[in-house]
Amino acid sequence: MIDIALSAKQLNVHYGEKHAVHDVSLDFAEKEVTALIGPSGCGKSTFLRSLNRMNDLIPSCRVTGDIWLKDQNINGSDTDVVALRKNIGMVWQRPNPFHKSIYENIAFGPRYHGVKNKKQLDEIVEQSLRKAAIWEETKDRLHKSALALSGGQQQRLCIARTIAVKPDVILMDEPASALDPISTSKIEELISELKQDYSIVIVTHNMHQAARVSDKTAFFLNGHVVEYDKTETIFTNPTNQRTNDYITGRFG
Numbered sequence: 001m002i003d004i005a006l007s008a009k010q011l012n013v014h015y016g017e018k019h020a021v022h023d024v025s026l027d028f029a030e031k032e033v034t035a036l037i038g039p040s041g042c043g044k045s046t047f048l049r050s051l052n053r054m055n056d057l058i059p060s061c062r063v064t065g066d067i068w069l070k071d072q073n074i075n076g077s078d079t080d081v082v083a084l085r086k087n088i089g090m091v092w093q094r095p096n097p098f099h100k101s102i103y104e105n106i107a108f109g110p111r112y113h114g115v116k117n118k119k120q121l122d123e124i125v126e127q128s129l130r131k132a133a134i135w136e137e138t139k140d141r142l143h144k145s146a147l148a149l150s151g152g153q154q155q156r157l158c159i160a161r162t163i164a165v166k167p168d169v170i171l172m173d174e175p176a177s178a179l180d181p182i183s184t185s186k187i188e189e190l191i192s193e194l195k196q197d198y199s200i201v202i203v204t205h206n207m208h209q210a211a212r213v214s215d216k217t218a219f220f221l222n223g224h225v226v227e228y229d230k231t232e233t234i235f236t237n238p239t240n241q242r243t244n245d246y247i248t249g250r251f252g
Helices: 044-050 081-087 102-112 118-131 151-163 181-194 207-213 231-236 241-247
Strands: 004-015 018-029 033-037 061-069 088-091 169-173 199-203 216-221 224-230
Touching: 004 044, 004 199, 018 033, 018 044, 018 199, 018 224, 033 044, 033 207, 044 169, 044 199, 044 216, 081 088, 088 151, 102 118, 102 151, 118 151, 151 169, 151 181, 181 199, 181 207, 207 231, 216 231, 216 241, 224 231, 224 241, 231 241
Parallel strands: 033 199, 033 216, 088 169, 169 199
Antiparallel strands: 004 018, 004 061, 216 224
8 A cells, every 4th residue: 555645635726816726636655756747837836835835925825625744734724834844845946055054054954943963963964965965075065155066066955955854745846947957867866866765746847857757747737637647657648638738749
């Protein structure tokens, strides 16, 4: 039996009068990568941001429905959103390191959540950078500015910063779209390694990337999930004609 890490049930998102996401129900399995694909404006990033309540920061946004993390409905009014975003981390489209040293970027989250011991922080920083495949590139410059890193290195640093607080789920919103092909390849390799420990949900416009890195794929169109299945099935034998039309480049 597949263990479910995160589950959305009849999720709806409105921006004022605009109904952006319609009755979406998706289960995300533990230690799997799920790709969300679809044309621009189809609701996939809006849906992704709902999974750790980032849409709360948009005044006109209203979200209804349930999102279950294990046995907690995180859409409940009693949810501690700071603790929630520790458990469901986010990696954005463009690298966004803090204007701090490499070390402080990684230590910030654990320190905020109560880790004060220097030796323990050192271990977390090294372990996180190793898991994000950037330790060898940064170990001799930990106290230099993170902004001196290349774009691809900054994005791996941001992934290290996310995993430093030991989340259950990592959300990624087009994490390689601003990067060159070599950096993109490194991020994809990293995603494949990270799924051994984390559940990952990734929004991508790059269908080749979705095919390479994900176990399951959901195709969004006009705020609806048209089809959700194993990635191989979506890309080789979709059941819905609209999915086939998008995959084969007839629109989008």
